[in-house]
Amino acid sequence: MRIAVLTGAGISAESGLRTFRDTEGLWEDHRVDDVATPEAFQRDPVLVHRFYNMRRADAARAQPNAAHRALAKLALRHDVTLITQNVDDLHERGGSPDVIHMHGSLLCALCAACGRRWPAPLTMRSLDLCPHCGKAQTRPDIVWFGETPYHMEEIWQSVEAAELFAAIGTSGQVYPAAGFAQHARRSGAKTVELNLSASAVSRDFDEHRIGPASQLVPQWVAELCV
Known part of the structure; x- marks a missing residue:
């Protein structure tokens, strides 16, 4: 079966990573405009790097949970396209191959000047030079507000071709991801x-x-793998 799966912050929350929209959420002490826009980076790169260094450290300490591991098992039995809004690597560490990170990854650095990418160190600084062009424009490879998510053509094709579309732990408030289920359904998917x-x-x-992903996802996967 061709299955497209979209995961959001809720699946990583059970591994201890705070979610974007919770009242106790990750952004509570910072306005989005201060840490998650290209303008914020140009205005105060020290603050932006400090914020993402914290997120990178938190993600490195977190461990995949039962939901991450169950989705890896699903990929062994079905043709699964795993799309995530998350910027951690818990899906990969949980065993899933070929994860599509539509909002980028904490594990990658990006040069705002030349557009080249390379593996990010645990701690990034505003003075870090791009290893390719030499400019001090190194930023986290994260899709910020006002920027276009990555891999959209591949994602829309996968959603359209799916026989089953599942959304796990996502609020459904941010487009284009909020439109995936409707597009899949219109294309004939359950x-x-x-x-x-x-x-x-x-x-x-x-x-x-309805319930915790660490409970629901393994049950759902077990039903699909009978």
């Missing part, structure tokens, strides 16, 4: 939402399973 609560786009799903 759609299922696995979340702690109904999302902003719950109406686009044929099936809803």
Whole structure:
């Protein structure tokens, strides 16, 4: 079966990583405009790097949970395209191959001047020079507000070709990801939402399973792998 899976912050929250929209969330002490836009980086790169260094350290300490490991098992039995809004590497460490990071990755650095990428160190600094062009424009390879998510052509094709589309732990409030379920359903796929609560786009799903991802996802995968 061709399955497209979209995961959001909720799946990593159970590994101890704070989520974007929670009242206790990651961004509580910082306005989005201060740490998650290209303008913020140009205005105060020291603050932006400090913020993402913290996120990178938190992600390095976190461990994959049962939901991450279950999705890796699903890929052994079905043709799975795993799309994530998360910037951690818990899916990869949980065993999933070929994860599509539509919002970039904490493990990668990007030169804002020349566009080249390379593996990010645990701690990045505003004075770090790009190893390719030599300019001090090194930034986290994260898709910030106002920027276009990565791999969109591949993602839309996978969603359109899927027989089953699942959204796990995502709020459904941010486009283009918020439109995936509707597009999959329009293309003939069955759609299922696995979340702690109904999302902003719950109406686009044929099936809803409410609860923690670490419980729901292994159960769901077990049913698909009978």
